[in-house]
Amino acid sequence: MDPKLxxxxxxxxxxxxxxxxxxLAEGRSVAAAMDAIARQPEAAGxxxxxxxxxxxxxxxxxxxxxxxxLLLLFANPYAR
Amino acid sequence: MQGSPLxxxxxxxxxxxxxxxxxxxxxxxxIALTVTSRLVTSRxxxxxxxxQAVLEILVAGIARQIEEVIRKDARPFLPMLGTLxxxxxxxxxxGVLPGTEAPTSKxxxxxALALIVLCSVHYFGVRARGIRGHLASFAEPKLIMLPLxxxxxxxxxxxLMVRLFGNxxxxxxxxxxxxxxxxxxxxxxxxxxxxxxxxxxxxIFTVLAAVFIxxxxxxxx
Numbered sequence: 311m312d313p314k315l316x317x318x319x320x321x322x323x324x325x326x327x328x329x330x331x332x333x334l335a336e337g338r339s340v341a342a343a344m345d346a347i348a349r350q351p352e353a354a355g356x357x358x359x360x361x362x363x364x365x366x367x368x369x370x371x372x373x374x375x376x377x378x379x380l381l382l383l384f385a386n387p388y389a390r
Numbered sequence: 391m392q393g394s395p396l397x398x399x400x401x402x403x404x405x406x407x408x409x410x411x412x413x414x415x416x417x418x419x420x421i422a423l424t425v426t427s428r429l430v431t432s433r434x435x436x437x438x439x440x441x442q443a444v445l446e447i448l449v450a451g452i453a454r455q456i457e458e459v460i461r462k463d464a465r466p467f468l469p470m471l472g473t474l475x476x477x478x479x480x481x482x483x484x485g486v487l488p489g490t491e492a493p494t495s496k497x498x499x500x501x502a503l504a505l506i507v508l509c510s511v512h513y514f515g516v517r518a519r520g521i522r523g524h525l526a527s528f529a530e531p532k533l534i535m536l537p538l539x540x541x542x543x544x545x546x547x548x549x550l551m552v553r554l555f556g557n558x559x560x561x562x563x564x565x566x567x568x569x570x571x572x573x574x575x576x577x578x579x580x581x582x583x584x585x586x587x588x589x590x591x592x593x594i595f596t597v598l599a600a601v602f603i604x605x606x607x608x609x610x611x
Contacts, residue, residue, distance in 0.1 A: 359597065384395065
């Protein structure tokens with residue numbers, strides 16, 4: 311098979327499969343934060359700041375997949 | 391359609407050094423921020439006028455956020471983190487101007503900013519605990535954690551860089567794709583979303599830098 315075709319399929323798989331787990335994790339953390347804010351509205355500032363930092367950490371996993379996909383598409387050493 | 395997001399356009403050469411578009415944009419942002427700061431802080435009074443009131447709200451807001459994260463007096467950290475935040479906001483907003491790209495959407499600028507954060511973490515750590523105390527903090531809670539602590543220094547700097555680059559770059563890329571596919575006014579909501587993402591990423595980058603500095607300076611105890 312053509313290496314370019316393989317790397318395109320690899321990039322698609324990296325983004326498609328790699329974004330499933332971060333999506334589930336972000337959904338869970340936002341749901342938990344909503345729950346906590348509903349119980350304790352006076353702590354909303356602290357909770358939402360921690361939520362943003364945590365979401366950034368989780369989102370990094372998805373961004374790693376995106377970077378791998380970009381490397382495959384634009385800087386692939388095997389498909390010159 | 392733009393080219394690869396991993397390379398950047400060379401505008402001109404300064405001797406042997408190629409000057410790329412993000413570098414020129416960064417220079418423009420630096421000049422604009424410096425001139426604005428000089429103008430705004432030139433005539434400070436105890437009775438603030440409108441301009442100075444906005445400035446005070448901004449600076450006091452950033453200082454309060456830093457204090458809530460680090461749980462220490464924010465004044466030693468305010469120049470570094472405040473400048474970082476304002477530069478990141480300006481960089482993200484420069485991405486929606488016609489003819490420019492956000493300098494943070496190329497990998498070099500986030501790499502430089504993450505290195506600045508890495509250096510300042512160790513600077514503030516050494517200043518707060520002394521060089522022996524700072525080195526000893528790598529062997530916490532046990533000596534066996536030393537390789538993992540050193541590894542986490544590298545990976546968190548790398549993830550700071552990749553997070554900022556990935557978020558800002560993917561926004562610009564999606565807008566360029568939609569322009570190529572659909573036409574002139576279709577990507578306007580996406581660009582609005584990009585402004586929001588840029589502001590959130592500036593906030594996250596600054597808060598994470600504050601968290602790392604706070605952990606190194608021992609403020610969380």
